[in-house]
Amino acid sequence: VHSMLIERLPQTWDPDTWQGMVGAVITDQWASLTENMQAILLVCELKGISTWVDTKSLLGEWSQSATVVKINAKEYAAQFTAENLEYLSIADNAALSMGDVDFEAGIWVYLDTTPASGATMGISGKWASLDLEYRLYVDNTGGTIRFKFDTRNTADDTTTTVTATTFGAPSATTWYWVMVYHDSTTNLIGIAVNDGTYDTAATTGGVRNGTAAFEIGRHTAGSYLNGRGQKVFITKDVLTAAERTWLYNSGN
Numbered sequence: 001v002h003s004m005l006i007e008r009l010p011q012t013w014d015p016d017t018w019q020g021m022v023g024a025v026i027t028d029q030w031a032s033l034t035e036n037m038q039a040i041l042l043v044c045e046l047k048g049i050s051t052w053v054d055t056k057s058l059l060g061e062w063s064q065s066a067t068v069v070k071i072n073a074k075e076y077a078a079q080f081t082a083e084n085l086e087y088l089s090i091a092d093n094a095a096l097s098m099g100d101v102d103f104e105a106g107i108w109v110y111l112d113t114t115p116a117s118g119a120t121m122g123i124s125g126k127w128a129s130l131d132l133e134y135r136l137y138v139d140n141t142g143g144t145i146r147f148k149f150d151t152r153n154t155a156d157d158t159t160t161t162v163t164a165t166t167f168g169a170p171s172a173t174t175w176y177w178v179m180v181y182h183d184s185t186t187n188l189i190g191i192a193v194n195d196g197t198y199d200t201a202a203t204t205g206g207v208r209n210g211t212a213a214f215e216i217g218r219h220t221a222g223s224y225l226n227g228r229g230q231k232v233f234i235t236k237d238v239l240t241a242a243e244r245t246w247l248y249n250s251g252n
Contacts (some may be wrong), residue, residue: 017107018022020125020168027046029174030123031226039150041060041131042176042222051136054190058214060220065077066078066079066080066086066087066088066142066216067086068216069228071228072231073243076179076230077108077110077228077229077230077232078192078217078228078229079228080214080216080224080226080227080228080229081112081122081226081244082113082224082226082239083216083226085218086184086217086224086225087122087215087216087218088215088216088217088225089214089215089216090213090214090215092126092210092211092212092213092214094215095212095234095236096126096209096214097126097133097209098133098134098182098204098207098208098209098236099154099206099207099208099209100118100184100205100207101182101184101206101207101236102136102177102181102182102183102184102185102236102237102238103181103182103207103234103235103236103237103238104177104179104180104181104182104234104235104238104239105124105136105180105232105233105234105235106177106180106231106232106233107117107124107136107177107178107216107229107230107231107232107233108175108177108178108190108226108229108230108231108245108251109123109138109175109176109178109217109225109227109228109229109230110173110174110175110176110228110229110230111138111170111171111172111173111226111227112172112173112226112228113172113226113227114138114140114145114158114170114171114172114229115135115138115140115145115223116140116204117140117141117142117143118140118141119138119139119140120137120138120139120140120148120213120219120223121138121187121223121224121225121226121227122135122136122137122215122217122218122219122220122223122224122225123136123137123138123148123216123227123229124136124146124215124216124217124229124232125137125150125214125215125219126210126213126214126215126221127150127212127215127219127220128212128220129220129221130211130223131157131210131211131212132150132152132208132210133151133152133207133208133209133211133212134149134151134152134180134207135149135150135151135216135219136148136149136178136180136191137149137150137219137223138170139163140235142213142233145170146164146165146167146168146170146171147163147164147167147170147176147178147191147193148161148162148163148164148191149157149161149162149180149181149189149190149191151189151203151207151208152207153203153204153207153208154205154206154207154208154209155182156207158204158205160189160202160203161187161189161201162180162190162195162199162200163191164178164191164193164199165194165199165200166192166196166198166199167192167194167196171191171232172209175252176194177193177195177248178191178192178193179192179193179195179196179244179247179248180202181239182203182207182238183199184206186200187202187203187204187206187237188200188201188203189201189203192244194248195244195245195248195249214224214228216232217229233247
């Protein structure tokens with residue numbers, strides 16, 4: 001199993017050399033859309049390879065404890081089992097650190113279970129004790145279950161949360177495409193599920209550029225995800241509505 005973080009996908013990319021390609025079908029449209037993306041993570045199965053690494057030598061090697069499951073005839077996903085403390089992690093680096101810049105991220109996530117009341121499950125981000133930057137997670141507050149996105153400001157004294165209220169409660173054993181963004185011009189963060197309407201929240205002071213590792217499957221060295229993750233992307237840009245819809249449709 002490989003994870004691949006790349007600055008763009010070339011139009012000459014040959015998906016036939018991969019087994020179980022999980023990214024969208026490689027087309028001129030995809031190459032154009034991803035040209036300015038700082039990092040794209042595609043969870044794939046590559047012949048003869050059984051470790052998570054950065055295939056382009058851009059970011060370094062992943063720390064691995066997640067397993068891999070086949071979800072259909074061609075696609076694979078990372079499986080996270082909370083009781084086994086499974087997650088993926090890669091050291092802090094420029095591509096995954098933000099600061100007061102535009103950025104947008106997305107992931108397909110599948111919940112084997114939802115969090116218990118008063119608990120959260122980390123999905124992805126850079127969020128460690130005393131080193132907060134951004135995180136996507138699913139939260140259960142008094143029985144109300146929602147996807148949420150947090151950012152920490154540059155002064156490191158305020159956390160802003162936006163909740164996917166418009167979408168409502170996610171269910172177990174269902175795939176969801178969750179996208180989040182920070183717009184440094186409008187000073188807004190947003191979250192949407194399955195290409196729906198974005199909920200937004202106002203921020204002050206941008207987003208902190210921290211040194212925590214980028215992790216998938218937990219946050220703050222706990223709050224482990226019980227579920228699966230697939231087709232993760234991060235770009236230092238705010239996408240158009242058409243681009244967001246295309247990404248959702250390409251992986252749906």
